[in-house]
Amino acid sequence: MIIKPLIRSNMCINAHPKGCAADVKHQIEFIKKKFTTRSIPADAPKTVLVLGCSTGYGLASRIVAAFGYKAATIGVSFEKEGSDGGIGESREKTGTPGWYNNMAFDKFAKEAGLDAVTFNGDAFSHEMRQNVIDTLKKMGRKVDLLVYSVASSVRVDPDNGTIYRSVLKPIDKVFTGATIDCLSGKISTISAEPATAEEAANTVKVMGGEDWALWVRKLKEAGVLAEGVKTVAYSYIGPKLSHAIYRDGTIGGAKKHLEATALELNKELQNDLHGEAYVSVNKGLVTRSSAVIPIIPMYISVLFKVMKEMGNHEGCIEQMERLMTERLYTGSKVPTDENHLIRIDDYELDPKVQAEVDKRMATVTQENLAEVGDLEGYRHDFLATNGFDIDGVDYEADVQTLTSI
Template sequence: MIIKPKFRGFICTTAHPEGCAQQVRNQIDYVKSQPAINGPKKVLVIGASTGYGLASRITAAFGAGADTIGVFFERPSSGNRTATAGWYNTAAFEEAAREAGLFAKSINGDAFSNEIKQQTIEMIKREWGKVDLVVYSLAAPKRVHPETGEVFSSVLKPIGQTFSNKTVDFHTEEVSHISIEPATEEEIRHTIAVMGGEDWKMWIDALQEADVLNEGAKTVAYSYIGPVVTHPVYREGTVGRAKNHLEATAHELDKQLKKIGGEAYVSVNKALVTQSSSAIPVVPLYISLLYKVMKEKGLHEGCIEQMYRLFNERLYTGGEVQVDEEGRIRIDDWEMREDVQAEVSARWSKVDSDNLKELSDIEGYRRDFFQLFGFETDGVDYEADTEANVTIQSLA
């Protein structure tokens, strides 16, 4: 079929297999162009099919020569419906890993469930014995609690008072004002349950109890802080409460893993275009301005550059891991540089629909969004007939 992007709100309902494969190859080529990492050899990535999770898997495999197991929840193609982008990403990654002589297997299912945790543990025991690194990079709007069966749904809302500020529709390039009503206590509780650290701890508890963590094993989960302008809807909002819980969990897990000489960290990463960030009011406008400023200063990074720097300059330097006063790894250090934030703030006060293209990189934002789904990627013929039914070999 000839596959074109189709949208429903901020979600693209189609994905292009060739475009996704090319995006994966581009990330692999970047990592292979960098110095090798003296890193982990057996890596489990929970949330491995897109964004930072996928970039972590690529960095571990092609930067450190690691064997990897990826856990995710993606949908294969069916009839005239394409597979999800994460499905195509994983198929392309596994193929490249096999060609490079690297072990790569995947598990598709609800990572919040006890069944998938057990299935993963059985695969680790059968294939490896033990794991060196566990990356936790799950991003989901809902979670069914594995013990109680309660269904939690996360929300992106401020806490305590209504929040009003500028935002942009990156499809129409229209800058407008938006107001978001504050979250209820129940919505806060739900968001923490979905996006906090409970499930991360359940994974580590299960892996440790099954004795599949190597001596000195590390685990890392991902967070975001961002600038003052986004704090009311992000860091000081419902998501921020969840991230606080995630970071508190890291300290708890770090003490727990000390028994085997291990470590647990939260890495605070840079703002990037993702399906999640595109749905958060205010954030797309901030990212568009940030991209322009960081590109002008030669500081811009995508997921793969961020994850390579995390592995190479923080987690696996051979020495002590560099953290901030809260014990967090800061890979958002270039984003949060004083000169970068001062310039973004100055542009924020001026930006409107008329000067958006001049002050921001809205076109770069839009292109990055399309590329999440395999579209607008150099080297791909989008007019060609494309086979949408792609197999992930390890799931066959």
């Protein structure tokens, strides 16, 4: 079959197997090239566990660890596989992008002679934690870097089965902002209703630091964390114009809980293993969820244009390469701000960048959007997250199977 992107309400609901594989390969090639001029410090990671390994920052983190530092990696994510139809199947379905990304990573890691184990399942479950512990013991390895990049809308409490659902809403009052249709470029206005207290609390249960702490403590109890282990989770702060919907909204509340958890884990790991725990505040990027947040698509489009003009634009893989090589593993103390946060959103929030973004945001119209913003770049990144618009892929070619790459 010929696979074209299916867009519904600014979300792409299918994926291209070969496009996903090509994108993973492009990221790997970028890291291999970068590391030809990088010296490997003595404290470089050797065994890396990535929770939420299949897309975005989690996938990029795993690629840097494996193809940069030659580390053994274990990845955990929850993805849906593709189906070619058959008994009980009403139609052919592509898998999720992460399904094909994981398949591609495993293939390229095997070809490179790298140890890699990928689990597809619920990272919130005790069963998955035990699977990882058993695998580490079988491999005779201890984790020296734990990356927590789980992004989910639902979490089932592993102890009592309670289902928690996260929401992306403001607190106290309605938030209204402009958005951009990813394909047509049409500007429209959307609103988000304020969250209830229960919704805000449930979002913290899903997206906060509770599960991260469970993982760290279970692995520590099982004796599979190495002396000097580092763990990092990911957050976003962004510009003031988005704070009402993000930083000061439900997701921001969860991220603040994540950041507080890092301080607790840092103390525990220092005491027990001379280890460290951090939250890295990363740059805003096009993701499957950011496209439906009021104001974010327009902001990112303008931001990309400004940063590309200033020569400091980065995508996921560039951000994670810089996090690993210029923050976490330099042979020196990890640099943080006054709140113990690693800041690799520094290029985005540079006053010169933000001043120019603010200036352009105030002038955006339907007529000048392509001039003041990077609509083509935004559209490319939106499609690329699902394996479309990737260089070197023939999208007119027949895809023989949806179950492999």
